Amino acid sequence: xxxxxxxxxxxxxxxxxxxxxxxxxxxxxxxxxxxxxxxxxxxxxxxxxxxxxxxxxxxxxxxxxxxxxxxxxxxxxxxxxxxxxxxxxxxxxxxxxxxxxxxxxxxxxxxxxxxxxxxxxxxxxxxxxxxxxxxxxxxxxxxxxxxxxxxxxxxxxxxxxxxxxxxxxxxxxxxxxxxxxxxxxxxxxxxxxxxxxxxxxxxxxxxxxxxxxxxxxxxxxxxxxxxxxxxxxxxxxxxxxxxxxxxxxxxxxxxxxxxxxxxxxxxxxxxxxxxxxxxxxxxxxxxxxxxxxxxxxxxxxxxxxxxxxxxxxxxxxxxxxxxxxxxxxxxxxxxxxxxxxxxxxxxxxxxxxxxxxxxxxxxxxxxxxxxxxxxxxxxxxxxxxxxxxxxxxxxxxxxxxxxxxxxxxxxxxxxxxxxxxxxxxxxxxxxxxxxxxxxxxxxxxxxxxxxxxxxxxxxxxxxxxxxxxxxxxxxxxxxxxxxxxxxxxxxxxxxxxxxxxxxxxxxxxxxxxxxxxxxxxxxxxxxxxxxxxxxxxxxxxxxxxxxxxxxxxxxxxxxxxxxxxxxxxxxxxxxxxxxxxxxxxxxxxxxxxxxxxxxxxxxxxxxxxxxxxxxxxxxxxxxxxxxxxxxxxxxxxxxxxxxxxxxxxxxxxxxxxxxxxxxxxxxxxxxxxxxxxxxxxxxxxxxxxxxxxxxxxxxxxxxxxxxxxxxxxxxxxxxxxxxxxxxxxxxxxxxxxxxxxxxxxxxxxxxxxxxxxxxxxxxxxxxxxxxxxxxxxxxxxxxxxxxxxxxxxxxxxxxxxxxxxxxxxxxxxxxxxxxxxxxxxxxxxxxxxxxxxxx
Numbered sequence: 001x002x003x004x005x006x007x008x009x010x011x012x013x014x015x016x017x018x019x020x021x022x023x024x025x026x027x028x029x030x031x032x033x034x035x036x037x038x039x040x041x042x043x044x045x046x047x048x049x050x051x052x053x054x055x056x057x058x059x060x061x062x063x064x065x066x067x068x069x070x071x072x073x074x075x076x077x078x079x080x081x082x083x084x085x086x087x088x089x090x091x092x093x094x095x096x097x098x099x100x101x102x103x104x105x106x107x108x109x110x111x112x113x114x115x116x117x118x119x120x121x122x123x124x125x126x127x128x129x130x131x132x133x134x135x136x137x138x139x140x141x142x143x144x145x146x147x148x149x150x151x152x153x154x155x156x157x158x159x160x161x162x163x164x165x166x167x168x169x170x171x172x173x174x175x176x177x178x179x180x181x182x183x184x185x186x187x188x189x190x191x192x193x194x195x196x197x198x199x200x201x202x203x204x205x206x207x208x209x210x211x212x213x214x215x216x217x218x219x220x221x222x223x224x225x226x227x228x229x230x231x232x233x234x235x236x237x238x239x240x241x242x243x244x245x246x247x248x249x250x251x252x253x254x255x256x257x258x259x260x261x262x263x264x265x266x267x268x269x270x271x272x273x274x275x276x277x278x279x280x281x282x283x284x285x286x287x288x289x290x291x292x293x294x295x296x297x298x299x300x301x302x303x304x305x306x307x308x309x310x311x312x313x314x315x316x317x318x319x320x321x322x323x324x325x326x327x328x329x330x331x332x333x334x335x336x337x338x339x340x341x342x343x344x345x346x347x348x349x350x351x352x353x354x355x356x357x358x359x360x361x362x363x364x365x366x367x368x369x370x371x372x373x374x375x376x377x378x379x380x381x382x383x384x385x386x387x388x389x390x391x392x393x394x395x396x397x398x399x400x401x402x403x404x405x406x407x408x409x410x411x412x413x414x415x416x417x418x419x420x421x422x423x424x425x426x427x428x429x430x431x432x433x434x435x436x437x438x439x440x441x442x443x444x445x446x447x448x449x450x451x452x453x454x455x456x457x458x459x460x461x462x463x464x465x466x467x468x469x470x471x472x473x474x475x476x477x478x479x480x481x482x483x484x485x486x487x488x489x490x491x492x493x494x495x496x497x498x499x500x501x502x503x504x505x506x507x508x509x510x511x512x513x514x515x516x517x518x519x520x521x522x523x524x525x526x527x528x529x530x531x532x533x534x535x536x537x538x539x540x541x542x543x544x545x546x547x548x549x550x551x552x553x554x555x556x557x558x559x560x561x562x563x564x565x566x567x568x569x570x571x572x573x574x575x576x577x578x579x580x581x582x583x584x585x586x587x588x589x590x591x592x593x594x595x596x597x598x599x600x601x602x603x604x605x606x607x608x609x610x611x612x613x614x615x616x617x618x619x620x621x622x623x624x625x626x627x628x629x630x631x632x633x634x635x636x637x638x639x640x641x642x643x644x645x646x647x648x649x650x651x652x653x654x655x656x657x658x659x660x661x662x663x664x665x666x667x668x669x670x671x672x673x674x675x676x677x678x679x680x681x682x683x684x685x686x687x688x689x690x691x692x693x694x695x696x697x698x699x700x701x702x703x704x705x706x707x708x709x710x711x712x713x714x715x716x717x718x719x720x721x722x723x724x725x726x727x728x729x730x731x732x733x734x735x736x737x738x739x740x741x742x743x744x745x746x747x748x749x750x751x752x753x754x755x756x757x758x759x760x761x762x763x764x765x766x767x768x769x770x771x772x773x774x775x776x777x778x779x780x781x782x783x784x785x786x787x788x789x790x791x792x793x794x795x796x797x798x799x800x801x802x803x804x805x806x807x808x809x810x811x812x813x814x815x816x817x818x819x820x821x822x823x824x825x826x827x828x829x830x831x832x833x834x835x836x837x838x839x
Contacts, residue, residue, distance in 0.1 A: 017069050019077060020044060022052055022062035023098070025114040025122065027107075027436070031065050035077040044080075047088030047095065049121065051081040061122045063090050063113060087396065089121055091415050093451055100447060106745075106811055106834040107436035115437055116411035118392055120385035128160045128193045129179060135187045142185035147178055152187060160193070200286045201386065206239070206271070207255030209281055213245050222279055231270040236279070238264065258282070288390060295373040299338045309479050310336050313457065316477030322446055322456040324425075324471045327481030328490070328720070329461045329691020330655075334364065335485075337421050338371055340457060341402060345375070349418025349454070350395075351402045352409060354445060356427035357649050363633055364423075365404055372402055379405035379412060382629075407432060407441035410448055417452035420445045425458040425467055426684050431839035438835045442467075461691060462684040465733070468726055469740040491662070491693040491700030493718040494518075495709040509605035510597055515663050515703045516609060519643070522661045523613055527698070528636065529643045530650055531606070532689045533599050533665040542569065544584040545591040551578075557787040563621065564600055574789045602665060603645045610643070618646035648685060650692070660700055662693040667706040671713065676738045677839075679713055683725055686717050737776060739837075742799040743807050747814075748833040749780065750791040760821060760830045761794035767817035773809050774801035791831070 018041075021031035034052050036044055046064055054060045061084070071077055098116065102109040114122075129151075137144070137152065144152070147170050154161060154169045166175045182188045212218040226233040238261060245252045262268060274280045302310060309325065313336070316323045327333045341351045355364065365378055377391045377400030394400040395412050403409055407430050422430075422442050430441040442458065449456045458467050458476070471478040484490065496512035506513045522529050541559035543550045551560040553571035560569035562580065570577040583590045594601065603617045616622075616632055623629050629649075635641050637656060644650065664670075670682040686704065694700020704714065716725040734741050749764060751757035761780035768777050776799040783793035800806050818832045 017041070017044075017067045019068055019071060020050075020064050020080065021066040021068070022050060022080075023065045023095070023113050024052070024054060024060050024062045024110050025117070026054070026060070026110045028110055029108050031109065032062075033070075033072040033077050034062075035071075035079045036067075037079050040080060040083055043083040043086075045085070045088045046092055047090035049084040049089050051084065053078050053081060061117075063095070063117075064088075065095055065109075089117075089392070089396070089413065091413055093415065094411070094413055097448055097451055100451075101437050101439055101444060103811075104447075105437045105439050105836050106814070107438070111436040115408070115432075115435075118385060118388040120389035121392065128162055128191055129155065129166060129188050130160045130191065131155045132186055132189050137187075140185065140187070142187075144185070144187070147172075148182055148185075148187070151178065151182065155188070201288070202284050203287045204258040204282060204284055205255040206258050206261055206275075206280050206282055207243075207252050208239070208245060209278055210252070212279065213249050213252045219246075229270075231267050232274055235261065235266050235271055235274060238266065239280075255283070293369055293373045295371055295375075299342055299371055300335050302335060302339060303332065303485060305481060305483055306332050306336055306485070309481050310339055312479045313340065313477070316479060317455045320475075320477035321450065322458060322470075322475075323477035323479060324463055324467050325457060325459040325479050325481070326463055326468075326471075326722075327459065327461060328484060329688065330484040331461075331481040332485035333423070333459045333481070334367065337423070337457070337459070338368070340419060340421065341372070344418040345372075345401055347418060349401075349416050350414050351419045351421070352412070352414065352417060352445070353402070353404045353421045354409065354423065354430070354441060355404065355406060356424045356429035357406070363637075363655065368404060374399075375402055376400065377403045377405075379403055379409040381406065381408065407439075410441055410444050414452065417449065417454040419455050419457065420449045421457045421459065423459050424688075426460045426462055426464040428681070428839045431837075433835075433839075440837050440839065443837065462687045462722065465680055465726065465730065466740045468722075469730070489694065489699045490720060491690050491702045493690070493714075494701065494703045495714055495718075496703050496705045497707070497709050498705050499707045509609060510602075510665070510705075511605065511609060512703070512705055515705060518661045518701050518703055519606075519610065519613075519663070522701075523610060523642055525660075526639075526658075527660040528639070528641070528656060528658045529661045529663065530659055530689070530692050531602060531643060531645045531663045531665060532648075532650060532685075533597065533602055533645065534648055534670060534685070542580065542592050542594055544587060544589055545593055546589040547584060547587040549584050549586040551581075555788070555790045557785055561598065562594055564604070565621075573785065597665065599645050599647060606643055606645065613642040614640065615643045615645065616641040618644060618650055620647070623649075650689065656692070659692055660694055660698050662690055662700065662702045664689060664702070664704045667704040667714070668708060668711075671711065676733070676736075679725075679729055682713055683717055683722075686714075687720070690717070737799050741802070742776075743802050743836075744838055745798045745800065745807075745810070745814075746835045746838040747796045747798070748783065748835070749794045749796070750831040750833065751829065752790055752792070754792045756826065756830065757792040757794055760827045760832075761796065763821055763827075764817060764832065765796055767821070768796065768798060768814065771810060771813040773806050774803075775799060775806070775810065 018036055019033050020036055022034050023031050032054070044064060044067060046067065048064050050062050050064060052060055052062050059081070094116070098109050098112040101112050131152070150169055151161075151166055154165070161169070163175055166179065167173065170178070179188065179190065183190060212222070222236065223233070226236065239256055240246070242260070243251050243256050258271075262271065271280070275282055309327070313323050313325065325333060325336070337353065341353070344351050368376055377394050379388060379391045383391070391400060391403070392412060395403065395414060403412060405412070422445055425442050432439050432441070442464075446456050460467070463471075467476065470476045494514055496514045498507060498512055501507040501512045508516065519529050541550050542562050551569045552558070553560055553574065553576050555576055556571055556573045558571060558573055560571055560578070563570055567580050568577045569580055581592070584592060599617050599619045600621070603615055606613065606615055616635060618629075618632050622632065632644070636644050639658065664686060667686065670685055671678060673681075675681075690700070690702040693702055706714065713725070733739065738744075747764065749757055749761035751760065758780075765777060765780050777796065778799070779796035780794040783795050786793060798810070800810055814834065821827045821832070822830065
């Protein structure tokens with residue numbers, strides 16, 4: 001069969017398994033069948049990566065999902081072009097997990113594969129241009145213009161060019177019309193060149209020539225030769241200082257990294273001269289991007305209450321697959337995790353510790369590295385593609401038997417998991433919103449553990465209602481820690497009435513008197529302060545005082561957020577940004593004022609109120625680069641910052657001994673959100689951020705600024721009575737049919753035309769209403785934000801009875817309904833986004 005890679009030898013009919021079903025990273029509802037060339041059959045393994053041709057020109061990396069001897073009925077099977085792996089990159093348990101995730105979260109297995117596989121393990125194909133060997137410029141019947149001739153001349157001196165190369169040759173941006181013309185004139189061929197994305201890290205090292213090390217007098221002679229060549233002598237002395245060849249000749253074998261040898265400002269040209277003169281030799285080695293570290297300490301001795309909880313967890317695991325560890329903030333859950341991890345690793349099994357936020361990994365990883373050293377890998381999105389591939393391969397090879405990571409780490413190629421720990425299991429960060437699969441990492445981890453016959457430990461000071469309900473029903477085990485580690489006292493709460501302070505003229509820059517006093521006291525004692533506001537940027541929006549104009553996103557139905565530092569108005573949904581206007585675009589007035597408070601504006605207000613304080617800010621804007629989190633946490637941890645202002649990333653698991661004051665800038669903002677989980681989230685966020693205060697001997701102070709201090713939830717948070725709060729909320733959940741009593745599925749209908757989106761959503765609603773199962777279908781309603789990225793949105797919410805096969809039956813019908821709608825010409829470009837268990 002002819003392909004992009006030329007002829008492939010096909011299989012003889014009697015050869016056995018001649019076909020493979022390949023998982024492709026595209027949103028299609030099934031695997032595609034390819035033929036296995038006879039010569040490749042010994043290389044074919046389940047889970048191995050292969051190159052296949054998809055469509056006429058596209059080349060994709062696929063995963064072998066199944067091997068069999070049944071040719072496809074609907075199409076002629078194309079051959080596999082190449083097998084990339086000697087050892088499979090994916091194991092059968094992972095494929096089983098992918099299939100479950102695709103079915104449960106209503107997406108395609110190719111979308112799961114795309115999310116699971118690090119991009120460094122996927123091939124990239126780049127379009128290239130080459131001369132058509134059958135083209136003769138002299139005899140061609142097609143005339144060529146000057147720019148086409150320039151491209152052909154460039155191809156005469158270089159066998160192939162990329163599109164970027166062609167643009168540089170002609171110094172223009174749009175090369176496509178010219179290349180299209182050359183293809184039509186049969187002068188060039190366009191093909192896909194496939195390249196592996198992952199590249200090992202190669203280090204250049206320097207060592208003395210072996211004969212010099214072996215000859216004791218040789219070094220003395222070299223120094224005599226270099227007596228008047230100070231720069232070369234300096235390099236030789238530096239090498240001998242760092243590599244003890246005189247005492248340990250074998251140390252010369254590994255030599256010294258070239259960059260290290262020259263880091264003190266020595267001349268590279270002097271090094272080249274020494275290599276040229278036969279003193280040094282240069283060689284290359286493949287090195288790990290992830291540093292090797294030895295353990296520095298043993299796990300801490302558990303307190304009496306920690307040891308009791310540890311033993312109870314092990315006892316519960318004898319009869320329960322999952323256990324909920326409900327421990328107050330600062331109770332020392334991490335030390336219990338460490339003991340659990342150590343026991344499982346000693347038994348020969350693997351461990352995965354899930355964290356909700358990259359910010360958390362920077363602090364907890366330091367603690368864990370001291371105990372587990374290089375046995376532990378770290379996996380999150382701030383790592384480069386190549387670093388993530390090395391962690392992936394490290395799990396396969398056994399280098400990492402313990403991994404700490406965010407939600408994407410559930411996709412790593414574990415083959416013998418013994419324990420999964422989900423820390424801060426209540427966190428909404430575990431939910432993937434876009435793109436598909438829209439999975440909940442906590443729930444998926446429980447299923448992954450089931451496939452491995454492993455155990456799951458869920459830890460939180462404020463458990464999710466789903467987990468606490470499952471524990472109360474006996475589905476999960478339950479262990480409680482009610483005291484802080486080291487007998488540290490729980491923080492003292494103050495409800496600061498903003499409305500009362502405003503009436504008394506005590507409100508300054510949106511800070512109440514008590515918050516200012518507590519911050520001033522902490523600064524005087526050289527203690528530290530955390531300020532929480534769940535909105536980044538300077539101000540939610542800018543408004544004209546004269547005509548009421550506000551900046552609106554051109555692609556979404558939201559106001560633009562003002563960022564003072566960059567002098568920009570930004571959309572936090574699609575990324576659109578524009579310069580802040582100096583005057584009102586509507587009426588020309590210069591009376592533009594900022595409305596509301598973001599973290600950037602709070603930072604500015606605090607710097608005016610406390611000019612002597614060193615203030616830092618932790619939000620998405622200040623932590624975009626790879627080491628942004630670590631830099632801020634290091635500064636705060638070492639005492640170089642007095643006040644840290646942050647969004648919800650500062651609420652999670654951070655442990656700083658000198659933090660005695662926590663300020664919640666706007667408690668009402670957390671509560672007043674149109675979502676049935678608003679109360680649950682408010683209780684969790686306030687309790688969690690309060691838990692950062694007073695984690696040592698000094699009692700912490702928590703100031704919640706509010707305009708309605710009589711709200712019941714504040715009283716429940718202050719008492720720390722989770723059970724009372726749960727019982728109150730769960731009554732309403734049951735009464736109005738919300739989780740955990742029903743299963744929710746949200747379907748969003750999107751289209752660029754408002755009327756088409758609305759009509760499709762109504763048709764979808766009528767189709768779902770007729771599904772013969774126990775359910776409630778709400779909507780369709782315009783989305784809370786009616787338009788995002790120029791797509792209008794309508795939302796339908798379905799409440800499904802949890803008993804029997806109801807959810808499975810619903811999904812089967814929903815597939816048919818959406819496919820039938822998309823088959824109609826008017827709805828062909830409509831998108832139906834299905835979110836199972838929306839957060």
